[in-house]
Amino acid sequence: MSRITLEKVCKSFGALGVLHDIDLDIRDGEFVVFVGPSGCGKSTLLRQIAGLDRPTSGEIHIDGKLVNTVPAADxxxxxxxxxYALYPHMSVRQNLAFGLENARMPRAEIDKRIAEAARMLEIGDYLERRPGQLSGGQRQRVAIGRAIVRNPTAFLLDEPLSNLDAELRISMRAELSALHDRLRTTMIYVTHDQIEAMTLASRIVVLRKGRVEQVGTPLDLYNRPANRFVAGFIGAPSMNFVKGTVVEAGDTATSVSLMGLSVAVPRPAAGVAPGQAVSVGLRPQHISLAGDGGDGVPVEVTLVEALGSETVIHGRTGGGERLQAVLAGQHALRAGESVRLAFAPADLHLFDDAGLRLA
Amino acid sequence: MSNRHEGQEARPARRSDGLLLIPVKAVMQVIDVPLRAWQRLAGLTGMASFFLLPNMAVFAIFVLVPFVINFVYSVTGGTEIFLDQRFYVGAAQYRDIFDCRSYLDPSTCVEDGFWVSTRNTALFVVVQVALMILVALVTALVLNREIAGRSFWRAVFFFPVLLSPVVVGLIWRWILQRQGLLNLVLYELFGFEPYSWLTDRNAAFAAAVGVTIWARVGFFALILLAGLQAIPKELYEAAEMDGTRRTRVFFRITLPLLMPNLLVVLVLGLIRSVQVFDEAYVLTGGGPGTSTMYLTQYIYEKGFASDLRDPGLAAAASILMGAVLVVLTLVQMAASRRNEKKGER
Structure with a gap:
């Protein structure tokens, strides 16, 4: 069990700054996912925690102890x-035992731990095989097994599922989640896949260009993104953004005009004034077809993706703004058709010029 | 759907391209007619043989025919070089070579020169190959680290490989001879009296070993360096996370994963070492006495350079040496196949 705290952690490679003032508090037993686009510094941050790299400045504490200069193994x-980084010339058993042998653990204890991990991960049948003789999923289990036998205070997982095919990734995701529930050990997981982040995490850390954009539970991030980047990154398909203008800023609601409509968002937006330009976010899942005679935005359909359980439509408003909508069920729509799309004002997100959340 | 990668743009066709292609197309059209006719007659396999023919002809003229002639020499006697003036002796040359009371004592052999040079070669091969692999491994390990000027040092170590073996021999003879650079430096720095490095048995042997290592180590270090760079750095990071000591990392991770390359280096090193001639001959001429005379030099002198030349005996000796090289080559091929199979797994 372990609590990991980062204070003002920075990492530079020469003149290139990769991490900037990272502050994080990862609580004991949490499943924290670092997510962000490629090159955002998430793996670099994990390596600082692991001890494979030293931060340029800042402090890393594990269970209250400063570990900046503590070797990775300690x-x-x-x-x-x-x-996976499995030793290709060693059998699965040797791979699992290697780290324990380094610690000069008694043979009986090593065998006991291997047997336990093999049982937990169902890899007992191929303990004598080499990694080259295993499938991707089996190798992944062995890699996790190698971590488990060490009985660590926290697991660090660097995009562990990205080399697996889509189907296997889904099943391994569920297994990882179950493993965390069973072990209740702190896990820090790096991924660029926001669906993995949403499904696995107790809390998500969204990173961009070496900075933390937002930390929160998956639904926090989905429902109350702190800025346009997080709003666009979390959720698939991405959130729609259209231009809007504040009409009235009240204590309980903010009226905005957008796409030819005037809408009252039932939340106050601090510090906005009538006439102020805002960016309005709307998730594709929160859009529906307007009923006959109902209010709605007229949209010309440009593409229809029928997925069976839902239909994704891409369209363009009269003002030239692009919208994506995910409609439940099947709809007989075709490109070129005009439809009216409706949404609930409460589902709108307002962002200022700098991309920060207003309401 | 286009196969072109994103961002890759087609090179615009230039007028000059079309003009350049006109003569090529014309020649192709002329060649095409007989080739098509030949393909109809010979079939696809026959065409493959047809295209391989030039290469096979070169191999036959410069390898196969000389090999057969060499064998014919080995079963004929006399000092004459022209075959029509030589007489058939059967296996007599081979019998002479193996006519020994004790193979461990060359002086009891009819052809003592062969056994002296074989013994010298065996000693040279064992010492030179062992030391060379060690030096190549250390060099590769150092060059694999992130040291300042790494590319420069790689070039420095590889440079001697580009030199002609005769040039290598001459350079080191100038350095090691009695009035050479080494003695001059030792005298200037420490006041040492000049020493005859190349006329002392042990020093001459060490010089032959050292110089051939210097000349070849860059090539073998490069093979090992390629092997080291092919080891994923995540394995070392995993070992670091596991708290593995450096020596254990080397012996349990680096060395086993480098084994395929080490095997290639070992076998290639053995093959080259058995054939040692140029550098050692220029450096010591086989001396002092016959202490650095190796098998290739024996064959050369027996066949061409000595007053009592015996081309038949030289040919028989070369065929025996060839047999050793064939065995080593087969070992190398078997090792390569094993590595390929391992790689597939």
Whole structure:
């Protein structure tokens, strides 16, 4: 069990700053996911925690102890690598035993731990095989097994599912989640896949260009994104953004005109004034077809993706703004048709010029 | 759907391209007629043989035919070089070579020169190959680290490989001879009296070993360096997370994963070492006495350079040496196949 705290952690490679003033408090037993686009610094941040890299400045504490200069092996952490990093010339058993042998653990204890991990991960049948003789999913289990046998205080997982095919990734995701529930050990998981982040995390840390954009539970991030980046990154398809203008800023509601409509968002927006330009976010899942005679935005359909359980439509408003909508069920729509799309004012998100959330 | 990668743009066709292609197309059209006719007659396999023919002809003229002639020499006797003036002796040359009371004592052999040079070669091969692999491994390990000027140092170590072996021999003879650079430096720095490095048995042997290592180590270090760079750095990071000591990392991770490359280096090193001639001959001429005379030099002198030349005996000796090289080559091929299979797994 372990609590990991980062204070003002920065990392530079020469003149290139990769991490900037990262403050984080990862609580004991949490499943925290670092998510962000490629190159945002999420793996670099994980390596600082692991001890494979040293931060340029700032402090990393594990259970209250400053570990900046503590070697990776002495931090009590175990890491699962994207490429699995299994020793190809050793059998699965030897791979699992290697780290324990380094610690000069008695043979009986090593065998006991391997047997336990093999049982937990269902890898007992191929303990004598080499990694090259295993499938991707089996290798992944062995890599996790190698981490488990060390009985670490926290697991660090660097995009562990990205080399698996889509189907296997989904099943491994569920297994990882179950494993966390069983072990209740702190896990820090790096991914660029926001669906993995949403499904696995107790809390998500969204990173961009080496900075933390928002930390919160998956639904926090989905329902109350702190800025346009998080709003666009979390959720698939991405949130729609259209231009709007504040009409009236009240204590309980903010009226905005957008796409030819005037809408009262039932939340106050601090510091806005009538006439102020805002960016209005609307998730595709929160859009529906307007009923006959009902209010709605006229949209010309440009593309229809029929997925069976839902239909994704891409369209363009009269003002030239692009919209995506995810409609439940099947709809006989075609490109070129005109439809009216409706949404609830409460589902709108307002962002200012700098992309920060207003309401 | 286009196969072109994103961002890759087609090179605009230039007028000059079309003009350049006109003569090529014309020649192709002329060649096409007989080739098509030949393909109809010979079939696809026959065409493959047809295209391989030039290469096979070169191989036959410069390898196969000389090999057969060499074998014919080995079963004929006399000092004459022209075959029509030589007489058939059967396996007599081979019998002479193997006519020994004790193979461990060359002086008891009819052809003592062969056994002296074989013994010298065996000693040279064992010492030179072992030391060379060690030096190549250390060099590769150092060059694999993130040291300042790494590319420069890689070039420095590889440079001697580009030199002609005769040039290598001459350079080191100038350095090691009695009035050479080494003695001059030792005298200037420490006041040492000049020493005859190339006329002392042990020093001459060490010089032959050292110089051939210097000349070849860059090539073998490069093979090992390629192997080191192919080891994923995540394995080392996993070992670091596991708290693995450096020596254990080397012996349990680096060395086993480098084994395929080490095997290639070992076998290639053995093959080259068995054939040692140029550098050692220029450096010591086989001396002092016959202490650095190796098998290739024996064959050369027996066949061409000595007053009592015996081309038949030289040919028989070369065929025996060839047999050793064939065995080593087969070992290398078997090792390569094993590596390929391992790689597939």
């Amino acid at each position: 931090r009590g952490l175990a890491m699962v690598f994207q490429s």
